[in-house]
Amino acid sequence: MLSFVRFTSSKAAKYVPTSGVYPKGFVVGGIHCGVKKDGKSLDLAMLKNVYHEPATASAVFTKNKFKAAPVQVSRKILDNNNGNHINSIIVNSGNANAVTGKKGYEDAQAMVDATDKAAGNSESNSTLVMSTGVIGNLLPIDNILSGIPKLAESDLGSSHDHWIACAKAICTTDTFPKLVSKNFEIDGITYTLAGLAKGAGMICPNMATLLGFFATDAPISEDAIKVLVANAVARSFNSISVDGDMSTNDTIVGIANGAAGGQLIDLSKESKPKFDKLQEEFTSFAQQLAQLVVRDGEGATKFITINVKDAQSYSDAHTVAKTISNSSLVKTAMYGKDANWGRILCSIGYSEVEAIIPERTNVSFVPADGSAKLDLLVNGEPQQVDEERASEILEFEDLRIEIELGTGGGEDCEFWTCDLTHEYITINGDYRS
Amino acid sequence: MLSFVRFTSSKAAKYVPTSGVYPKGFVVGGIHCGVKKDGKSLDLAMLKNVYHEPATASAVFTKNKFKAAPVQVSRKILDNNNGNHINSIIVNSGNANAVTGKKGYEDAQAMVDATDKAAGNSESNSTLVMSTGVIGNLLPIDNILSGIPKLAESDLGSSHDHWIACAKAICTTDTFPKLVSKNFEIDGITYTLAGLAKGAGMICPNMATLLGFFATDAPISEDAIKVLVANAVARSFNSISVDGDMSTNDTIVGIANGAAGGQLIDLSKESKPKFDKLQEEFTSFAQQLAQLVVRDGEGATKFITINVKDAQSYSDAHTVAKTISNSSLVKTAMYGKDANWGRILCSIGYSEVEAIIPERTNVSFVPADGSAKLDLLVNGEPQQVDEERASEILEFEDLRIEIELGTGGGEDCEFWTCDLTHEYITINGDYRS
Numbered sequence: 001m002l003s004f005v006r007f008t009s010s011k012a013a014k015y016v017p018t019s020g021v022y023p024k025g026f027v028v029g030g031i032h033c034g035v036k037k038d039g040k041s042l043d044l045a046m047l048k049n050v051y052h053e054p055a056t057a058s059a060v061f062t063k064n065k066f067k068a069a070p071v072q073v074s075r076k077i078l079d080n081n082n083g084n085h086i087n088s089i090i091v092n093s094g095n096a097n098a099v100t101g102k103k104g105y106e107d108a109q110a111m112v113d114a115t116d117k118a119a120g121n122s123e124s125n126s127t128l129v130m131s132t133g134v135i136g137n138l139l140p141i142d143n144i145l146s147g148i149p150k151l152a153e154s155d156l157g158s159s160h161d162h163w164i165a166c167a168k169a170i171c172t173t174d175t176f177p178k179l180v181s182k183n184f185e186i187d188g189i190t191y192t193l194a195g196l197a198k199g200a201g202m203i204c205p206n207m208a209t210l211l212g213f214f215a216t217d218a219p220i221s222e223d224a225i226k227v228l229v230a231n232a233v234a235r236s237f238n239s240i241s242v243d244g245d246m247s248t249n250d251t252i253v254g255i256a257n258g259a260a261g262g263q264l265i266d267l268s269k270e271s272k273p274k275f276d277k278l279q280e281e282f283t284s285f286a287q288q289l290a291q292l293v294v295r296d297g298e299g300a301t302k303f304i305t306i307n308v309k310d311a312q313s314y315s316d317a318h319t320v321a322k323t324i325s326n327s328s329l330v331k332t333a334m335y336g337k338d339a340n341w342g343r344i345l346c347s348i349g350y351s352e353v354e355a356i357i358p359e360r361t362n363v364s365f366v367p368a369d370g371s372a373k374l375d376l377l378v379n380g381e382p383q384q385v386d387e388e389r390a391s392e393i394l395e396f397e398d399l400r401i402e403i404e405l406g407t408g409g410g411e412d413c414e415f416w417t418c419d420l421t422h423e424y425i426t427i428n429g430d431y432r433s
Numbered sequence: 434m435l436s437f438v439r440f441t442s443s444k445a446a447k448y449v450p451t452s453g454v455y456p457k458g459f460v461v462g463g464i465h466c467g468v469k470k471d472g473k474s475l476d477l478a479m480l481k482n483v484y485h486e487p488a489t490a491s492a493v494f495t496k497n498k499f500k501a502a503p504v505q506v507s508r509k510i511l512d513n514n515n516g517n518h519i520n521s522i523i524v525n526s527g528n529a530n531a532v533t534g535k536k537g538y539e540d541a542q543a544m545v546d547a548t549d550k551a552a553g554n555s556e557s558n559s560t561l562v563m564s565t566g567v568i569g570n571l572l573p574i575d576n577i578l579s580g581i582p583k584l585a586e587s588d589l590g591s592s593h594d595h596w597i598a599c600a601k602a603i604c605t606t607d608t609f610p611k612l613v614s615k616n617f618e619i620d621g622i623t624y625t626l627a628g629l630a631k632g633a634g635m636i637c638p639n640m641a642t643l644l645g646f647f648a649t650d651a652p653i654s655e656d657a658i659k660v661l662v663a664n665a666v667a668r669s670f671n672s673i674s675v676d677g678d679m680s681t682n683d684t685i686v687g688i689a690n691g692a693a694g695g696q697l698i699d700l701s702k703e704s705k706p707k708f709d710k711l712q713e714e715f716t717s718f719a720q721q722l723a724q725l726v727v728r729d730g731e732g733a734t735k736f737i738t739i740n741v742k743d744a745q746s747y748s749d750a751h752t753v754a755k756t757i758s759n760s761s762l763v764k765t766a767m768y769g770k771d772a773n774w775g776r777i778l779c780s781i782g783y784s785e786v787e788a789i790i791p792e793r794t795n796v797s798f799v800p801a802d803g804s805a806k807l808d809l810l811v812n813g814e815p816q817q818v819d820e821e822r823a824s825e826i827l828e829f830e831d832l833r834i835e836i837e838l839g840t841g842g843g844e845d846c847e848f849w850t851c852d853l854t855h856e857y858i859t860i861n862g863d864y865r866s
Contacts, residue, residue, distance in 0.1 A: 064782035065789045066813075099778065099791075099815055135775045136815035245762050245776075246783040328676040328761070328853075329861060336862035342568045343678075345532065349497035350679040356498045358532075382532055382569035420761075422858050428762060429769035429854070 012176035015292055020160050020181035023192040023217035025051030025259025027156040030169025033147025035094035035133070035140055042169035044147045047089040047215060048119045048156055051259040056222040057086035057128065058229040060237070062250035068098035068135070069108040071251060074128040077112065083222035085123055086255060089213055090115040091130040091170045092144055093198070096209060098135040098248040107141045114145050118152035130251050132198060132209040133172055167196035170211055173427075174199050178212075178292040184281045186274050189262040191218040193285050197252075199242075199293035209247040210237060212289060214282075219258030221266035224275060228282045229254035236286035239318065241325040241417045242297035254282065287414075294416045299423030302334050305400040306415040307366075310407055312355035317413035320403065323351035324415075331420035334399065339365065339390035341376035348403065360406030368396035379406075445609035448725055453593050453614035456625040456650035458484030458692030460589040463602025466580025468527035468566070468573055475602035477580045480522040480648060481552045481589055484692040489655040490519035490561065491662040493670070495683035501531035501568070502541040504684060507561040510545065516655035518556055519688060522646055523548040524563040524603045525577055526631070529642060531568040531681040540574045547578050551585035563684050565631060565642040566605050600629035603644055606860075607632050611645075611725040617714045619707050622695040624651040626718045630685075632675075632726035642680040643670060645722060647715075652691030654699035657708060661715045662687035669719035672751065674758040674850045675730035676857070687715065720847075727849045732856030735767050738833040739848040740799075743840055745788035750846030753836065756784035757848075764853035767832065772798065772823035774809035781836060793839030801829035812839075 026049055033044040049055040059078055061071050078086070090111050097104050108129050115127040131139070156162065167177035181194035195214025220228065233252050258264070265274045295303050306324050311317035324330055327347040333340035341363050348356060348363075359380040366373045374393055375383050393399065461480045468476040482488040492511055494504050511519070523544050530537050541562050548560040564572070589595065600610035614627035628647025653661065666685050691697070698707045728736050739757050744750035757763055760780040766773035774796050781789060781796075792813040799806045807826055808816050826832065 062783075063785075064779065065784075065786075066778055066782035066791050099775070099810075099813070101814060245760055245779060248779060248782060327678055328857075329678050332858055332861035335858065338862075342532070345499055346497065346678060346681060349499035349681060350495075351498075352496075353498075358499050377532075380532070381534065419862075420858065421862070422855055424761075425765055425768065425853065425855050425858055428765035429771075429852075 011296060015295060016176050017179060020163060020179065020194060021183050021192050022158050022163060022181055022194045023215050023259065025049060025217055025257045026215050027158050027162065028166040029151055029155040029157060029162050030165035031147060031151045031155050034143030035092050042165060043092055043094045044144065044151055045091040045166045045169035046115065046151050046156060047166065047213065047255070048152065049087040049257045051257040053258055054085040055087055055255050055257040056083050056220055056225045057253055057255040058083050058226040059128065059251055059253040060230060060233040062246060062248060064246055064248050066099060066248045068096055068131060068249045069100055069104035070097055070129040070131045071249060072105060073108040073112060074130065074251065077125045077128060080125065083226055085126050086128060087121045087126040088115050088119040089128045089130070089253060089255070090148065091211065092139070093170050093172050094133040095131060095137055095139050096133045096135045096249050097131040097139050100136070100138055103138055107139045110141060111144060111148070114148040118149040128253055130211050130249070132170065132211050132249055135248065163194060163196070170196065170198045172198065174296055176296060178289060178296070180285065180288045180292070182285060186277050187262065189260060191216055191260050193281060195285065195289050197289045197293055199296045209249040210293065211249065211251055212237070213253040213255065214285065214289065215255045217258065217260035218256055218278060219262055219264045220256040220278070221264055224266045225254055225256055227267065228279055231279060232282040232286040235283050236290040239413070239415045240290045240294050241322065241415070242294065291416050294418050297418035298427045299421040300418030301397070301421055302419040303398050304334055304417050304419070306403070306417060307400055308403045308405065308413045310409060311405045311411045311413070312407045312409035314411045314413060316353045316355055317411050318415070319353050320348055320351045320405070321413050321415035323347050325417035328420055331417070335419035335421045337391060337394035339376060339385050339387070339394065341382065344401065345377060355407050355409065356405060357407065362404035362406065364402045365390065365393050366400035366402055367393040368398040373402065444729060448728060449609050450612060453596060453612065453627060454616050454625050455591050455596060455614055455627045456648050456692065458482060458650055458690045459648045460591050460595070461599040462584055462588040462590060462595050463598035464580060464584045464588050467576030468525050475598060476525055476527045477577060477584055478524040478599045478602035479548065479584050479589060480599065480646065480688070481585065482520040482690045484690040486691055487518040488520055488688050488690040489516050489653055489658045490686055490688040491516050491659040492561065492684055492686040493663060493666040495679060495681060497679055497681050499532060499681045501529055501564060501682040502533055502537035503530055503562040503564045504682060505538060506541040506545060507563065507684065510558045510561060513558065516659055518559050519561060520554045520559040521548050521552040522561045522686060522688065523581065524644065525572070526603050526605050527566040528564060528570055528572050529566045529568045529682050530564040530572050533569070533571055536571055540572045543574060544577060544581070547581040551582040561686055563644050563682070565603065565644050565682055568681065596627060596629070603629065603631045605631065607729055609729060611722060611729070613718065613721045613725070615718060619710050620695065622693060624649055624693050626714060628718065628722050630722045630726055632729045642682040643726065644682065644684055645670070646686040646688065647718065647722065648688045650691065650693035651689055651711060652695055652697045653689040653711070654697055657699045658687055658689055660700065661712055664712060665715040665719040668716050669723040672846070672848045673723045673727050674755065674848070675727065724849050727851050730851035731860045732854040733851030734854055735852040736831045737767055737850050737852070739836070739850060740833055741836045741838065741846045743842060744838050744844045744846070745840045745842035747844045747846060749786045749788055750844050751848070752786050753781055753784045753838070754846050754848035756780050758850035761853055764850070768852035768854045770824060770827035772809060772818050772820070772827065774815065777834065778810060788840050788842065789838060790840065795837035795839065797835045798823065798826050799833035799835055800826040801831040806835065
C-alpha cells in the first residue's frame with residue numbers, strides 16, 4: 001500500500017538547505033495529525049500571517065475538469081475576497097480529498113473554518129486550503145480538525161526548522177522537502193521571499209500533485225499579485241514536465257503581507273519599475289522551486305533544460321519546448337545517454353507549431369561544465385556527431401538542449417524536464433506487487 | 434548498432450496468417466537489395482497494378498513539419514495526378530531517407546523513375562515511394578536502383594508467399610510482419626482487400642515510423658478513394674498510440690484497380706449505398722491492420738481498447754481517448770495490472786475537452802472473456818472495487834476500458850493502445866550499451 005518515503009535520498013543532502021532567510025510577519029509549521037498511516041510522518045502544514053495588516057494572495061489552480069474539493073473551495077474564497085484578506089494557508093498530505101463528492105467539499109470548508117478560528121482571523125473565509133495524496137477516499141477529518149488548533153497554538157514559528165517542518169508536511173512520495181528562500185532589494189528596502197513545494201509523486205491509487213506556496217513581506221496590491229503569480233507560474237511550474245500528467249489538485253499560491261514596509265506596489269505607472277523588479281524576483285524564485293520538483297521527478301537520473309530560441313512567439317517556443325519535454329523517445333534517449341538528434345527533431349516537427357522552418361532549425365547540446373557546445377543539427381543539416389564528446393556531455397546529471405528555430409521572431413523559452421527510466425516504470429507499474 | 438529482429442517472436446505465431454485472399458490485378462513482392470546491413474533481410478517491397486486499367490489511389494501522410502523526402506515526392510505525385518494513374522508502390526526499409534536534403538529528394542524521385550520503368554508504367558510519376566529506417570543518412574541508392582528491376586522482373590506475384598515477402602520487406606524492428614486480407618460483397622460481386630503495415634519501432638538514431646498500404650480490386654473513383662482512405666485512417670491508424678510520437682515518414686496508402694468488375698463507385702447519389710458499404714469495409718479493415726501495429730508496440734504486454742461513449746462530438750471522444758492512451762501513468766498502471774481509475778479519470782480531466790461533466794462520467798473495465806464488466810466510477814462516484822476481480826480481468830492480454838461521458842451527444846470512439854513497460858525503456862534507452 002501507500003508508503004511515504006523517508007527523506008534519506010542522496011538528493012536530499014544536495015538540495016535541502018541548512019539555513020534560510022524568511023519573510024517578516026509570517027509563521028509556519030508542520031505536525032503529524034493522523035492522515036498518514038505510519039503514525040509519525042508530518043502531514044499537516046500551516047502558514048499564518050501575523051502582521052497587523054491583512055495579506056493579499058493569488059493562486060494558479062489545475063485546469064483538470066475533475067477539480068478536487070480543496071481546489072474548488074480555495075478558488076471560491078479567492079474570488080469572493082478578490083485576493084484580499086487571505087491570512088492563512090492550511091495543507092494536509094496523505095489524502096487528496098479528490099473525487100469525494102459533497103462530503104469532501106464540506107470537509108475542505110471545515111478545514112478553512114477551523115484554521116480561521118485557530119489562527120484568530122478576524123473574518124471568515126480568510127484561509128486557503130490544499131490537499132495531496134490518495135484520491136477517492138474521504139479525509140480523516142476529525143484527526144485534521146483536532147490537529148489544526150494544536151498546530152496553530154504550539155507549533156508555528158519563523159525559524160528555519162519551522163519552514164523545513166512545513167515543507168516536509170506537504171510531501172507524499174517526494175524524496176526530499178523542497179524549500180527555497182532569498183532576499184532582494186527594491187528602493188533600498190530588503191524584502192524576503194520563501195516558498196515550498198511538493199512534487200511529482202504518483203502513488204496508488206492516484207496521481208501526481210503539484211502543490212506549493214511562496215510568501216513575501218513586500219507590500220503588493222491584490223491586482224498586482226494576481227499578475228505577478230500568473231506570470232511567475234507560467235514560466236516555472238507551467239514550464240516543467242515529469243510525465244505530462246496534470247492532477248486534480250495542482251495549486252500554487254503566492255501571498256504578501258507588506259511587513260517589510262515600503263510603498264504599496266500596484267499596477268500603476270508609478271509602481272512600474274518596482275513591479276518589474278518584483279516580477280523578475282518572483283519568476284526566478286518560482287523557477288528555482290519548480291526545478292526542484294523536476295530534480296525529484298520519479299526515477300529521474302537527469303535534469304534537462306530545454307531552451308527554445310528565436311520562435312515566432314513565446315507560445316510557440318513554449319509549445320515546442322513542452323512537446324520535446326514530453327516525448328517518451330527523447331526522455332528515454334537521455335536516459336540512455338544517446339545524442340539522438342533525430343528524436344528531438346521529430347518532436348519539434350509534430351509540435352503543431354506552424355512557424356517552423358526545417359532548414360533554419362539548429363539543435364545543440366550545451367555541456368554542464370561550461371565547455372563548448374556540441375552541434376547536432378545546423379540549419380536542418382545533421383552534423384557528423386563526435387560520439388565520444390557526446391558521451392562526455394551526457395555523463396553529467398545536468399544537460400541543456402538548445403533549439404534555435406531561426407524564425408526571426410526572437411522569442412525564447414526555457415522548460416525543465418527529466419529522463420524516463422526503468423525506475424519510473426517500477427515506481428508506477430510495480431508498486432502493488 | 435541498428436539490428437533488425439528476425440521474426441521469431443511468440444506474437445508472430447499468433448498474428449501472422451498462413452493463408453489469405455488477394456485482390457485481382459495486383460502483384461507484389463519483396464527482396465533483399467542491400468539497404469539492411471546483414472546482407473539478407475528483405476528491404477525492398479513493390480506493388481504493381483497489372484490490370485489493364487490504371488488504378489486510383491490516395492494517401493494520408495505525416496503532419497510532422499520535417500517531412501522525409503519520399504513523403505514530399507509521393508505527395509507531389511498524388512497531387513499532380515489527382516489520385517489517378519497510380520500503378521505502383523515502392524518501399525525500402527532500413528533507411529528512412531529523412532533529413533537528407535536535396536540529394537535525398539533526388540534519390541526518392543530516382544526510386545519513382547526506376548519503378549515506373551521497371552513496372553512498364555505508360556506514364557511517368559505513376560509510382561508512390563516510401564522509406565523507413567534510420568534518419569539522417571543518404572540511401573545506398575545504387576543498391577536500390579539495381580534491386581528495383583530485379584524485383585519487378587523475377588520476384589512479383591499474387592500468392593500468399595509473395596504478400597508475406599512484401600510485408601516482411603517493409604519491416605524494421607517489428608517482431609512480426611503485419612498482413613491482413615479479406616473478401617466482401619457489394620451487389621453480388623466479390624471484392625478483395627489486402628494490406629500490410631509496419632509498426633512502431635524506434636531505432637537508433639531515429640524514430641517510430643508507421644507505413645502501410647492496402648489494395649482492392651473494387652472500381653473506385655479518385656475523389657471517392659480520397660474520402661474512403663481519409664475516413665478509414667482517421668478511425669484506425671490515427672486512433673492508435675504506442676508512445677505518442679509521430680514520425681517524419683508516416684504514410685498510409687489505399688489503391689484500387691477495379692479488376693473485380695462492377696460499376697464505378699464514386700461520390701454520386703446513386704453510388705451512395707455502395708460507397709457506404711465500402712467505407713465500412715475499408716474502415717474495419719484498416720482497424721485490423723492498425724491494431725496489429727499496437728500489438729507489436731515496443732515492449733507491449735497489453736492490448737488496450739479505449740472506448741469513449743456519448744461524447745458531445747466525435748472529435749471530443751477522440752481527444753479524450755487519445756489523452757488516456759498517451760498517459761504514462763495509465764500505461765504503467767496497466768502494465769502493473771492495477772485497476773487505477775484515478776489515473777484514467779485524471780487524464781480525462783486534463784484532455785482539454787470542454788464538454789465533460791464529472792458527475793456524469795462512468796469508467797469500467799470490460800473483461801476479454803465476455804464476463805460482466807467491472808464498474809470503477811459511476812456518475813463520478815468511485816466504486817468499492819473488488820480487487821480480486823480486477824486482478825482477474827487484468828491478467829488477460831486484452832482489455833477494454835469503457836468511458837461513458839454522459840453528455841447526451843451520443844458520439845463514440847474507439848482508440849487502441851498498449852502498456853508502458855520496462856522493456857520499452859530497455860529498447861529505447863539501452864540499445865547503444
